Each structure stands twice: as C-alpha cells, then as structure tokens.
Amino acid sequence: MFNSTNYIFMIFVLVSITGCSVFEYSPYDDNLNTSIRNSNLKNISRIQDILTEVEADSFNFAIISDSHSDYDDLHEVVKKINSHSDIKFTIHLGDQTDLGLKFEFENSLNELNNLKFPYVAIIGNHDYLSQGESIFEMIYGKTNFSFQIGTNNFIGFDNIVWENNNSRPNFEWLKNELAGLEGNKFLLMHLTETSNSMELYKEEYLSIINNIQDLYRFHGHTHVLDIDWPRVVAPMTSDRIIPVISVRGNIVSYYLLEPK
Ligand SMILES: [Zn+2]
Numbered sequence: 001m002f003n004s005t006n007y008i009f010m011i012f013v014l015v016s017i018t019g020c021s022v023f024e025y026s027p028y029d030d031n032l033n034t035s036i037r038n039s040n041l042k043n044i045s046r047i048q049d050i051l052t053e054v055e056a057d058s059f060n061f062a063i064i065s066d067s068h069s070d071y072d073d074l075h076e077v078v079k080k081i082n083s084h085s086d087i088k089f090t091i092h093l094g095d096q097t098d099l100g101l102k103f104e105f106e107n108s109l110n111e112l113n114n115l116k117f118p119y120v121a122i123i124g125n126h127d128y129l130s131q132g133e134s135i136f137e138m139i140y141g142k143t144n145f146s147f148q149i150g151t152n153n154f155i156g157f158d159n160i161v162w163e164n165n166n167s168r169p170n171f172e173w174l175k176n177e178l179a180g181l182e183g184n185k186f187l188l189m190h191l192t193e194t195s196n197s198m199e200l201y202k203e204e205y206l207s208i209i210n211n212i213q214d215l216y217r218f219h220g221h222t223h224v225l226d227i228d229w230p231r232v233v234a235p236m237t238s239d240r241i242i243p244v245i246s247v248r249g250n251i252v253s254y255y256l257l258e259p260k
Helices: 004-024 039-050 071-082 102-112 132-139 171-178 196-209
Strands: 058-064 087-092 119-121 145-149 152-156 185-188 215-219 226-228 231-233 242-248 251-257
Touching: 039 087, 039 119, 039 145, 058 071, 071 102, 071 242, 102 132, 152 171, 171 196, 215 242
Parallel strands: 058 087, 087 119, 152 185, 185 215, 215 231
Antiparallel strands: 058 242, 145 152, 226 231, 242 251
C-alpha cells in the first residue's frame, strides 16, 4: 500500500523524468534563447558589403533546403560550403525544422551560424507549424522579402498554403515585385508549383511568371534534386549534394558540389 510519502516520491520522480521535455517541446514556447533578430535583413546587408561593385555582377551562391532535424548533415553541408571561398552566400529554401519548434530553430541556427559567409532563409511548410511562423519572423524577418545585388534581383516568396491556414499566397505582392524588373531575377520559394498544396494556385502562379525574361526559380520541399534549368529543386541536406549558382553578368549557370 502507498502512504503519502510514497505519493510525494512518485510525483517527484514523474516530474524529474518528464519535466524538462514538457517545457522544451512545448508548441507554445516562442521565448527564444538566441538574441538573433531580423537576420535576413542584416545578412543581406552583409552580402552587399562583401561583394564589391565589380563582384556584384559576378559571384556564386549555394542553395540548400529541407535540413529538418538532420543537424549532423547540416553541419557537414556548412563545412563543405565553407571550404569553397568562392561561394559568397547561401540560401536555405525552407523546412529547417520538423515541427516549427523553438529548439529546432535554435539547433539549426547553431549550425547555420557557422557559415563563413552570410545566409538568407525562406520559410517552409514545416516551419509554419506550432508557433513556427512567429519564431521565423522574430529570427529572420518577413516571409516575403526582396533584395538586390548589383543588377540581380532576389525575391523570397512565401507560398505556403495548408500550414498557413489554407491561405492564398500573396500573388499581388509577387506581381508587384516582378513588375518592370531589369536584369536577372531569382525567385526563391519552398513549394514547387507541382506540390499538392499548390494545386489550387498553380495556374495563377504560372500565369504570373509566364514570359518573364531571365527568371531563375529555386525551390525545396520535395527532398529530391530536380533540375529543369532555369528551375532547380534543391535536395534535402542529408543528400549532401549542394547546387551552386554562378552569376557572371547576364550569364547564369549552375554546378553541383557532390559528396566525396
Ligand atoms: Zn516542405
């Protein structure tokens, strides 16, 4: 038979076993341990500082995606990118978490912050889960954003539908961003137009990008490398294949860093 001392002991044991994980994995926890805020804007400014006026039309950047909770693979991918000093920045095309949890963003940051050159992050559908959208916005900033490097235009577009309360992507914003642009255009977004959740919007999206010259599109989400140039779907980081985009004026090409 249990007496009150036994009950107190049992409660103590249960709290000891479960206590940490209950708090660490709470989907409502967005109280970040990192002080990093608005990292995309700051890193874009660093990229613009790193690339001199001459280099701003001649540079290489890497695209990676879907690291999820594969921190070891992300670690290796970061090391690999660092060993190529001609890669001046990296774009993470989304799903740096499984469940949009605080500790997942922080673990990914621990690895991504080891990149020698700056990186910019796009939101993925998994990053939207739990409190993920607000955590992403705290760390990285707005989920739709654009920036210029020389005559090159980068547009980060949030096209998440299902995990964003079945919202229609903000195509008006995208149209505005693309309107009248000269030079190379790089469209960065997580979902491909063939993703199930984009089914309703595929035609609308294709009609917007139709006939736009010098448009390059980079995606993640499918986990599988898929190149139909000028469109590249980056594989998941565990594949350790890294597409690198080479910009030389209006000549844009790609090559792959393969695992050893
Ligand atoms: Zn995804």
